[in-house]
Amino acid sequence: MDTFNKIIGHEDIKRYFNKAIKSEKVSHSYIFEGPEGVGKKSIAQAVAKSLLCQGEDKPCGKCRACLLLEAGNHPDLIYVEKDNKTTKIDTVREKLVKNMDVKPYQGPYKIIVVTEADTLTIEGQNAMLKTIEEPPSYGIVILITQNLAKLLPTIKSRCIHLRFSPLPYQDILEYLAPYQLSERQTEIYAQFAEGSIGIAKKLIEDERFLEDRKKGVDLLLKLQKADLMNMYDLVKVICDEKEFISSMLHFWLLWYRDLAVLKATGNENLYYLDYQFHLLDMSSKLTYNTIDKHIKLIKNAQTQINQNIYATFVIENLLLKLKEKKK
Ligand SMILES: [Zn+2]
Structure with missing residues (x-):
């Protein structure tokens, strides 16, 4: 059983670890950088499994170590999760520094994975510096992050950096x-x-995704036809369902992105292939500049909503401006 093979994509990274593990040349510290949900944690888990397995054909999936790993109970694989919004210095000291000082209980390695390293505070990063700089022979640290820029240069320079691309x-x-x-x-x-x-x-x-996507488009299409009176009705409809506003703006943004793509290159990789007729109609009526302007307006509204600015004000303003430049 090869758990690397079960993971989709990232052939280079899988090949690298297969080789490093076989030749026992796994490094002590890694940064796994890449967008959400592409397999960073899965690869970390597979690396741990291959290193900690006590069977013949690693990872065998049958030995005690493999069973403990699958149950999430292996004492030599430790995940450091963020506290609330950040990963604090006390957490780093308690879970990473102290744990790394203790020899492995079962296997030849102790593997510590920081699951959201971009949330580490500066103090937290400084606290782990020594562990990364002078790791014990059994120690492996994997820092998982979506944003490399959040890590200190002193951390980055001491780790092997593996980049995970979107699949x-x-x-x-x-x-x-x-x-x-x-x-x-x-x-x-x-x-x-x-x-x-x-x-x-x-x-x-998410059972509501397809329905919400349709709702987002319906509102946008209604807006195209709306006169001023209808527009205020739409503002009310949208603001009556506050939880939906963020998703709606996201759907709208991708809609305009489709319009821009259609204008520039044709119908490659559209988010709304099923609305091609509406997209073509709308893109023929808007200039590239207008589309670009509308994208900025929607992004601006997203920022304002995130800043908790009064939703009715934000949406009214956005709808007015989206209508205003229609050519
Ligand atoms: Zn095993």
Whole structure:
């Protein structure tokens, strides 16, 4: 059993670890950098499994170590999770520094994975510096992050940096294949997953996704036809359902992104292939500059909503401006 083979994509990284593990040349500290849900944690888990397995054909999936790992109970694999919004210095000291000082209980390695290293405070990073600089012979630290810029140069320079790219469209299709989806649905999920299996999984589990996507488009199409009176009705409809506003703006943004793509290159990789007629109609009526301006307006509204600015004010303003420049 080879757990690396079960992970979709990232052939280079899998090949690197297969080789490093066989030749016992695994480094002491790594940074796994890449977008959400592409397999960083899965690879970390597979590395740990291959290193800690006590069977013949590693990872065997049958030995005590493998069973403990599968149950999430192996004492020599430790995950450091963020506290609330950040990973604090006390957590780093308690879970990473102290644990690393204690020899492994069972295997030849102790592996500590920081799951959201971009949330580490500066103090937290400084606290782990010595562990990364002078690791014990059995110690391996893996820092998982979506944003490399959040790590101190002193940390970065001491780690092997492995970059996880978004997965190709084909890989996402491969992941979606076992689900009972129509061809159209498969296309929609694959496109909205943005190269991330984690996101694809979330979308499939989100029973409202397809419905919400349709609702977002319906509102936008209504806005196109609305006069001033109707527009204020729309503001009310949208603001009556505050939880939906963020998703709606995201759906709108991708809609305008489709318009821009259609204008520039044709109908490649559209998020709204099922609305091609509406997209073509709308893109023919808008200039490239207007589309670009509208994208900025929607992004601006997203920022304002995130800053908790009064929703009715934000939406009213946005709708007025989206209407205003219609040419
Ligand atoms: Zn095993």
